[in-house]
Amino acid sequence: MTRGDNGGCVKGCLWGFLGFVLIALLSTVLACAGSTADSHSSSNAQQQTDTSISASDSGTEAESKQKDPVQTDATASSAAQAAKPSASDATKGQKLVVRFLDVGQGDAAIIEFPDGKTMVIDAGREGGSTVDSALAADKRSRIDWLVATHPDADHIGGLPTVIGANEIGSVWAPNCNHSTETYTRFLEAVAAKGLQIDEATAGKQIAAQNGYRIDILWPQAGASYDDSNGYSVVILVTYGQNTFLFTGDAPAEALEQCSVGYVDVLKASHHGSASGTNAAVAQKLTPKVAILSYGLDNSYGHPAQTVMDALSAVGATIYGTGAQGTITVTSDGTNVSVSTAHQGTVVAQSQDAGAGSSTLDGGGHGGSGASTNAQVAAPQAQPSSGATAGQDQTVYVAPTGKKYHAQGCRTLSRSKNVTSMTRSQAEAEGYTACQVCGG
Numbered sequence: 001m002t003r004g005d006n007g008g009c010v011k012g013c014l015w016g017f018l019g020f021v022l023i024a025l026l027s028t029v030l031a032c033a034g035s036t037a038d039s040h041s042s043s044n045a046q047q048q049t050d051t052s053i054s055a056s057d058s059g060t061e062a063e064s065k066q067k068d069p070v071q072t073d074a075t076a077s078s079a080a081q082a083a084k085p086s087a088s089d090a091t092k093g094q095k096l097v098v099r100f101l102d103v104g105q106g107d108a109a110i111i112e113f114p115d116g117k118t119m120v121i122d123a124g125r126e127g128g129s130t131v132d133s134a135l136a137a138d139k140r141s142r143i144d145w146l147v148a149t150h151p152d153a154d155h156i157g158g159l160p161t162v163i164g165a166n167e168i169g170s171v172w173a174p175n176c177n178h179s180t181e182t183y184t185r186f187l188e189a190v191a192a193k194g195l196q197i198d199e200a201t202a203g204k205q206i207a208a209q210n211g212y213r214i215d216i217l218w219p220q221a222g223a224s225y226d227d228s229n230g231y232s233v234v235i236l237v238t239y240g241q242n243t244f245l246f247t248g249d250a251p252a253e254a255l256e257q258c259s260v261g262y263v264d265v266l267k268a269s270h271h272g273s274a275s276g277t278n279a280a281v282a283q284k285l286t287p288k289v290a291i292l293s294y295g296l297d298n299s300y301g302h303p304a305q306t307v308m309d310a311l312s313a314v315g316a317t318i319y320g321t322g323a324q325g326t327i328t329v330t331s332d333g334t335n336v337s338v339s340t341a342h343q344g345t346v347v348a349q350s351q352d353a354g355a356g357s358s359t360l361d362g363g364g365h366g367g368s369g370a371s372t373n374a375q376v377a378a379p380q381a382q383p384s385s386g387a388t389a390g391q392d393q394t395v396y397v398a399p400t401g402k403k404y405h406a407q408g409c410r411t412l413s414r415s416k417n418v419t420s421m422t423r424s425q426a427e428a429e430g431y432t433a434c435q436v437c438g439g
């Protein structure tokens with residue numbers, strides 16, 4: 001049969017064929033209900049913890065979507081999308097998916113853009129195969145942008161494996177040479193692929209297309225820092241209204257200088273060390289979601305209680321790879337939702353893990369307070385209402401909201417007219433606790 005014959009048949013049978021496709025599609029949707037049919041979230045069953053958070057003003061939209069967003073409608077619609085790919089609306093309604101991989105004590109993140117492009121930021125100390133498996137599970141073998149945030153082994157140790165196993169578009173790294181064997185292996189892997197390193201400096205843009213942007217905010221061009229962490233490449237990914245900040249191990253002082261304000265999702269710097277996040281950084285960024293990438297029972301005391309307190313105080317929901325495994329954050333350009341590989345509570349490993357950690361200028365800050373391994377239970381990501389306070393605590397409501405909020409809740413702070421009342425009064429009037437701040 002020639003191509004022409006095929007074309008004629010397709011036209012002739014179009015309506016009958018469409019009917020068949022509809023039925024096939026329906027059965028696909030039914031068969032996939034309850035599983036992750038979305039091509040973007042195909043890797044393993046990360047549905048145990050699932051939170052959907054809206055970028056809307058009052059927070060009410062977030063709350064209405066909070067209930068079980070994946071298993072029902074979302075799954076059905078994404079299954080339909082997967083079965084009916086359309087080149088013309090490649091980004092419309094599609095998702096940006098970020099995975100913060102569990103690579104033990106280290107960082108590794110995969111960003112899957114709605115147009116099919118892929119970025120990898122770091123690969124842990126020995127996380128190369130973890131990155132490769134996650135990419136393979138999503139049928140991706142090309143990394144358009146690979147970023148080595150800085151030469152420390154817990155970030156670049158796994159990169160040679162990733163570079164060797166995948167097609168690489170470009171490699172970005174700071175101008176920070178290191179004499180370590182790990183760094184040499186990284187350079188050799190880059191060279192072996194015939195690639196060159198693009199120097200990452202603040203102000204450069206890695207990409208701006210199809211509804212998203214990737215901007216470099218740090219390090220500053222030509223600057224030198226006493227500590228390799230100071231060179232950490234800080235990257236802002238913007239998709240629609242949603243923003244993600246990747247910080248490597250950048251010192252808090254660097255983040256204070258970065259030209260960025262509010263972000264939806266923060267990969268907290270330096271594994272939750274106090275050197276990477278302080279109250280000023282938390283208040284500047286006021287993330288909805290904060291990801292701590294660390295290994296359980298690490299010897300550094302990461303994460304620090306002060307970091308968890310600072311992030312909680314600005315309303316962030318805290319997730320940690322050490323406690324919850326790989327964390328997947330999905331954005332449709334307006335809302336972000338989070339799922340974790342398994343359930344767990346992020347627990348601080350020290351009161352203040354700033355001891356011995358770097359600062360931007362290498363001076364003074366480090367020496368205070370030894371790590372105590374206090375094992376202090378951190379605030380729950382989403383505290384239940386009434387857990388810590390009585391019925392007469394003052395809460396706040398927005399004019400259009402159905403939720404009551406604790407003072408300082410970010411979703412509330414975006415509303416113009418806020419009314420205060422006691423919790424019992426709020427509940428009597430039909431308000432329920434905000435799931436972001438706990439009410």
Ligand SMILES: [Zn+2]
Pocket residue numbers: 150152228229249
């Ligand atoms: Zn480092």
Ligand SMILES: [Zn+2]
Pocket residue numbers: 106107152154155248249270271
């Ligand atoms: Zn590190």
